[in-house]
Amino acid sequence: MEKTPNPPSALARFADGDFFYTFKRSPVAVVSFVVVALLVLAAVFAPLIAPYDPFNPASLNLMNGFSEPMVPNAFTGETFWLGTDDQGRDVFSTILYGLRISLFVGFAAVMFALVLGVTLGLIAGYIGGWVETLIMRVADVQLTFPSILVAMLIFGVAKGFTPPEYRDDVAIWVLIFAIGLSDWVQFARVVRGATLVEKSKDYVQAARLIGRSPGSIMLRHILPNVLGPVLVIATISLALAIIAEATLSFLGVGAPPTQPSLGTLIRIGQGFLFSGEWWILLFPAVTLLTLALSVNLLGDWLRDALNPKLR
Amino acid sequence: MTDTLLTVDDLCVEIPTRRGILKPVDHVSLTIARGEILGVVGESGAGKSMTGNAVIGLLDPPAHISGGQIHLNGRRIDNLSRDKMRRVRGKEIGMVFQDPLTSLNPLLPIGDQLTETITEHLGVTQAEARKRAIAALEEVGIPAAKSRIDSYPHEFSGGMRQRVVIALALCAEPDLVIADEPTTALDVSVQAQIISLLKRLCRERGTGVMLVTHDMGVIAEASDRVAVMYAGRLAEIGPVRQVLTEPQHPYTAGLMGSTPGASLGRKRLNQIPGTMPGLSAVPDGCAYNPRCPRAEAKCRAEPRPPMTNGAACWFPGEVKI
């Protein structure tokens, strides 16, 4: 019997495809991808990489406070790459942990927005009628307001619902909820539009005729077709969510000082701007900027590569 | 000749691209006399619009004139400065575009568009310009011009808008009008009206016209002489009767044979085999040789054929319709 050749693995097909080809040809995309990947890895393995545990009071030595980067501390002789803050915490370690929180909030918020937006968009597009009107009107109204403002309001309200003694513990989750809820509209709009288009196509009509349930049609037939644009929006939203998180934390309505994100670190660092301890502010700020810029550039490239019409 | 208005001499237009230099206009020479209508005909991409744009100095960069000369009223105009050329446009050369729906600014009343052109070139007062604008609209047959002068373009029909466009092109009394496919976007019923309007106005004023079109019917209707272009080159030029009835170039003959109504007395339409080459793949020798029924080795080997009897062909007149 003739042996049929194995179909190429998914990885091989990917490496061979147009998508990977255009990726390799775009230096901006490759560089920003590498930067994002490095930052994500650094965040994931923060406990292994960080030379100190900034949240373990036992490891802190107040004598180490305000050490300049790469200069041995006058009292203890210890040297810190990026210096220390007022309490002697290693700035490099706090950045790694801060990055961890920023990325976690960013990813989680986008996932939340994605699931919510895609679900509502599918429902609105597939079911139509008053359900669609309701969902899309809410989306329109929400879109009138800048999402950072919506996130602040949600954060404020959620905080009001939480008893004061738990507020710091749940702050991160509230933050995710607030940013995610402020950002679902984009997903819902695109998915609804695509659903309306796909719904009228023959294969979906056929699937309906043979009695597939709406749920299975949406999942198996319509969803795969909207994944491209959704991925693009998710990437761009990630940059926005990271900036939103940093902004909220900077304003003091986000991550608490006990779990500082990059924004919180910048907020803390701003206090030392006038007294000359520039490193406490500069390094978290540069990290945030690098992260936001790379994700943005990656999103831009992805949009052009996957769907030039999306803009 | 004393009444020569426009002389285009050996004009070349080049577009530098990554894959090499394209020549959408390749050594084209033609003249237009005062009051004469020269039809320029050819398939799309043959370089006829590009020739018109070169004459009026509106080539879109990176396209540019790379050789040859253009004289208007005896003055060389292809090397004028930007600002001097701007003064030539509108004042000495008017232009009519293809689509009247898009050539008028939708946000300005037509009267404003007329008066701005008139005051720019004729240096008259606003009130005088308005008077002339109304007269110009009446002349092109806009009913109740006085009350419609403040209307916006969208308030006119397509044919009426093209009349407005013609009024705009003529309002500063240019000596030459370049009409680039002026009827292509219009309803068939309106086309004849617009052509006869253009013809009448130019006759009355002694304005020369370069009438660019791919429509042989329009050429037969309106022009005194006709220039046939192929792949950026001039294939044939001559009086309209002669070119239509006794084409010297095989391409013209083929074009006649494939145009309904143009070849009198024939029932069947003939097709020219193949398509016009793209600008990046113009064949050696005579550009038409791969499609020409009369082509032989000479047509491929020798450089381009010289103009003989008004046709750029080694064997003029040998292919009949």
Next chain:
Amino acid sequence: MLAYIIQRVVQSVVVLLLVGLVAFSMFRFVGDPIDNMLGQERTGADIERLRGQLGLDQPFPVQYYKFLEGAVQGNFGVSYRQGRPVSEIIAERAPATLELAAVSGVLAIAFGIALGVFTAIRRNGIASHVIMATSLIGVSLPTFLIGILLIYLFAVELGWLPSFGRGEVVDLGWWTTGFLTASGLKALILPAITLGLYQMTLIMRLVRSEMLEVLRQDYIRFARARGLRDRSVYFRHALKNTMVPVITVVGLQLGAIIAFAIITETVFQWPGVGLLFINAIQFVDIPVMAAYLMLISVMFVGINLIVDLLYYFIDPRLRVDRGAAAK
């Protein structure tokens, strides 16, 4: 046209009613207003009295109506934190925010349009490329970092400009202004740039792309073919056509300026409504939050409405009834 305007006004009112409902629900259900207003020492009689006073014993729709009635009259209750009427606090702080927003709005629109037109006309010039590249970084730069950067440069390093506050203000009775004193104007510079920069970038990029699109249109070629001057082609013919889509976005940006003022005000400790709002969130001062939400909604909805109506003045095609246009 009238029908359209009425329709838009009705829509706006519905949106405002919805936002009012959200604001009221916040007010009513987030925490217990009684808890918030009375301290630890309270009696059942106190609670009942306050409950009646606040109208909390009445049915929900009646309470909502009362809330709206109060809101329309500018009565938003009493701040939990400061114990003063919210309307009073806001009136005190509004001038600071409005002056800041107005200056940054004007900056953003003026420079945004000018740079957008410039980069579109001189598309291949070196200056345009530099401006465009800078703007790409500007879009990724969070507002608060811009503010900190400006403070570092002009307040810390150069010492030219103050880093916080409004400077000296002149009290006109109903309005306090920083426009009339040198220190007030100096204090305004950095916050106004911070707040306006991002919006300016957005407006510039939009104007540029719209302008490039318009410059490709036939009527621009025709305007050139008629021998009009560049100035007339660019500013009389092209810019006006560019403005139609730009106005929508600029309108929304004006709303965004008010919202983003929150960030700028925090960075510069600018004593405006935004700083008030952030403090309200930190201390869960619900009446202030609700009032801020209502105020900003009125502004947004109003701006949206004005933007829609502006179309009619710019684009004559919309002014005509559909049937009247000759076909």
